Amino acid sequence: MKTVKNEFKQQYKSSLEVSRNIANDVKAYWAGIGLGPDVIDQIELCLVEMVNNAYEHAYHSEDGCPIELTSYLNDKNELVTEISDYGQSMSKDEFTKAINNEFIEPDPDDPETWATSGRGFIIVVQLTDSLEYINLGDKNTFKLYKNTNR
Known part of the structure; x- marks a missing residue:
């Protein structure tokens, strides 16, 4: 059950820059609900990674497609x-x-270890308490859960 008194909800159009725009918009909301700078910085990095994934992989780098963001504190005080x-x-x-991917330390002598693809999910898994993926009809949603330590 989702008990929400106050939430941030906004729709954006996909672009190369949209992840920064979304992060800038939602950071004020996060600060306003009392999140500390450490939590804000961590979840901002996760948000940017997931929005960039939507732009690059879901939309194949096509501009102008909808990306929706909703953020709130649940009844367990998780963001x-x-x-x-x-x-x-x-x-x-x-x-x-x-x-479940593992981070591979880049080796200067092995170009196969230089790939950046796939690292976003590793970062998100490390910095969140839980991550869900929900596909309903034509809508794909990633839900990130982060203990706020409030």
């Missing part, structure tokens, strides 16, 4: 941040693989 798109969905297997 819940939902990033939704209407682009290409992930399979459950792809999601499971993405969240």
Whole structure:
């Protein structure tokens, strides 16, 4: 059950810069509900990663497609941040693989270790308490949960 007294909810259009715009907008909300700078910085990084993923993977870097953000404190005092798109969905297997990937330290002598793709989910898993992926119809939503320590 979702008990929400105050939430941030906004729709944006996909672009290369949209993740920064979204982060700038929602940070004021997060500060206003009393989140500390450490929590804000961590969840901001996760938000930017997930919005960039929506732009790059769900929309194949196409500008002007809808990205929705909802953020609120739930009844467990966790910050819940939902990033939704209407682009290409992930399979459950792809999601499971993405969240279970391990970070590979880049080796200057091995170009195969230089890839940046796939690191976003590793960062998000490390910095959140829980991550869900929900696909309903044509809507894909990533729900990030972060204990606020309030």
